[in-house]
Amino acid sequence: MAISSSLVSLGILVGIYGLLALGLNLKYGYTGLIEIGHVAFFLIGAYGTALLMLPPAKGEYASYVLGLGLPFPVALAAAAVAAGILGGLVSLPAIRLRDDYLAIVLLGLSIILQFVVRNEEWLANGANGLHGITRPLGNLFPLTFSGGTATGEQVVFVAIIFFVWLTVSYLNRHHLPDGRYVRIGLVTSSLGFGYLSTVIDGWKGLLTSAVSASVAAYGVAAAGVNPVLIFMGAFSIYTWIYVLASIRDRYGDRGVKNWLYGAVSSAALILCFLPLAELGPTGVPVTAVCLGIYIYLFLKFRGHLGLSGIRGLGVIGVWVFLLRYFGVEFVTSNTPAVTTAKNLLWMVKFDGFHALLGYQRFLFLAITGTVAVCYIWMERTVNSPFGRVLRSIREDERVSMALGKNVFSYKVESMVLGSSLAGIAGGFFAIYMRAFSYGSFGSQVTFFVLLVVVLGGTANNRGVLLGAVIYWGFERASQDIASLFPAAFSSQVASFRRAAIGLLFIFVLYYRPEGVLPERRIRNLGGRSHGTDGSNQTSGRTGGGGRATEGGVESD
């Protein structure tokens, strides 16, 4: 499998964890409920969606309830509602009491639910789990466009383009009038259609850009050119430009020298693992020594290199990713140029030299779109009066009570909303996995999501999405490293990898409890100013905050 495919599946997991983290962030980050049983709602979402989608149970080895054969969107919605209702119900007895009681009840619920699906054969096939979940629209993929006349394919393709461009345009909408955001100029001029959304106001602009992109896609397809290559390739390049522009946006204060230092430093880090890959068991101590020297030197000189602090680590992280994704592939491949080109056009799946759109990539787009919608939903929720009450409950619920707010019902509503997001994540998990069992819903999932939230930035929705990216990046990097170890050590390495995650968690909580992107303070509640007046972005570095979508909000 090409590394671009593994990037896509990583992206799917990031999306699922992003949804989980958004839900947890509402409950834990904004409302201050100690939610350590989040996985229970993930489980409900996954099992609920699967049971509603599966055909009626038959045969000796499959026994489960429901089996209604519903289409995916209906099943997903029902499962999300079920998860939300459960979240509300279970919190009823505990939410009036001390915080820690709620924590125990929720942890207990998650353990018991896992117990039940494991032990009750009739409910969901017991320990064997559910399998054979059909993927929505799965029969249309991979999209190949070999003949250029298949209408079904064209419809699906145009629909994909439509929704992709709708999302993309929405996300870019607010940036353009503000001249400081270089990336917007780059991105829109490179692709054109997104520009329409900024020229024409509101949802009409969004729709126009999406429709025109779709029409163009149809035109290309009808002309017999392989539209997958054209559009998904363009989309891939768009993402690279977007990412590079974001990096420039964020780390613009770093000079060329700093970036070079970062490159050398991360290359050295990767080279530290070379003995492990080449020497086998004897490489373990060599690598350990190399790493020790590396860490010593890094800690000693990080100030000189301009690499200290979180942002310095960010520079290293960017370089490690680029080197791993392009560098290692370039060195190890027989046809470096072709491999690099394929990795660059990561949204296109290559079957030899044949470009096609696989289901993974479609699912990636679908999940990313869902995350975007949920992100906007959550941002609107937490910046609404409702969200402000939630924050006030977190800070001191006696104050909110004194102001006449019904704290109890606000907390329950927060539980319902957050849990239903976990349910949606579960639904996508079900169609991503297609077969799963109780083992995927251990309490460690809650722990990972908690880590994602705390790492990214508690009570910052952008932060928690970034946290999901960082977490899965870390996960993937440590898997890469673990795979270099001799096979005899593999299970131990896997355990210590987990232990290291626990340690990382404690360190983050101690040294940077606010996470990578700290919560943005609400500056004034009175004048909610929309638009992109640069007045609240006076300093060059806004740390990702100060986006106009959060009008009246400034970075901390």
Next chain:
Amino acid sequence: MPSTELLNAVVNGVTTGSIIALGAIGLALVYSIAEVPNFAHGELLTFGAYSAFLVNTPAAVPVFGVWAESGHTVATGSTLFLLTFSLYMGSRFLLTGREGLTSLPIRGLRDGSVGLVANIVLAAFLGVVVAYGAPSVWSGMLLAALSVGLLGLFLEILVFSKFREKGTDLATTLIVALGVAFFLRFSLQGVFGGGTRSYAVADTVEVGGFETSIAKTKFVDMYLSRKGGGFELVSSATGSTLWSVGFGIAAVVLVVGVAVLLLGSAYVLSKRRGYGRGTWTISTIGILGALVVAALFFSTGTSTREGFYSTRIRLSVLRILIVTVALSMMALLYYILSYTRLGKAMRAASDNLELAQVAGIDTRYVMRATWLIAGVYAGVGGVLLGVLIPSVTVTLGFDLLLPMFAAVILGGVGSIYGAILGSYLVGLTMDVGVYLIPGIGPEYRVALAFAVLFLVLLVKPEGIRGGVT
């Protein structure tokens, strides 16, 4: 042949409750004094269970097994001795700093040189017990108690005291504890591997020249008929009767009547005269012992194997030992809390930390001692759990976390004795519930504990002894 019924479930419940209690004690202590909802407490039990393998089956422990490949050798023995010695000295040092090494909190041993000698002698004694007792599980339990005690100290010093200094709130402390749990569990899995292990428990032990099998299950059959009743001790392996005793109805009535009369009057007397609870406990034990002797005196020797009611209890010496160890640990806790300076300081800190501080109590020392005690009890509990189950996995303690929390909340957070009472109630609910409720298997024991927790929160969230300390 009688079948196992309710009484058997009750006996099982008491065993389970005893082990839960050992964990719940530490959980409640840390909860009320250090104010840490310690979600890593289950992992402390697991850690204890695994550290006993160093003594019990050292050959199967990574790294350590290198010395122990040829069984119980001098090398293993001396390593164990040194390990135990340094664990003890390390705990003393971490507890009170350098002066901890040169004093013992016992009158006459507080002085420098005498205290140092006393500490060394004690550490050496423990070391000899562990090294000489290997590979017995019981000396493994000693090592486990010491090592988890030290682990508890480390957690307090390296993690929780740091967060307390930062003024972290309860929610974050709880999440920190989760991180600690994660770290401990997967470190253990990394060292020991993810598989299932079990202790090598000697089947027979020589007591006073008799070979007694301790691990083998025995059945105690009870019969009740119109003429009287009887007990029979049946070997589970051979089915042969090992010992039996019967009673006539008159003897039963007489003995039970006298028992009720004596116990009642003892209770009334102790209330009226104002004797302490201790006196009453001792007199109760005395009276019950005397009655057992009397009952044996009245017995007819053999039991009738028929009657309108018969039931069977599965017992083993091992189970009785587990309950005994747990009960004596609780008695020790009672002594510490009631009669020592440390115990009084702990109770004061539990009531009101600031007030205790103002009153001149060294709260840092109290915190550390609390974690040490919690660790020791968790270590013992973990080993006992491993002996009982008898398969040890890395989720051994985590699986018991919910029952432990249920016990603490049922007892009322802040009350140690409430937690013990809660433990027995939860243990009984788990085992009796599985017996009584049709259609649920033993895999739902934890779910029953959770149901108890849920009900308590619904009905009486302050717990049985909430508000009473």
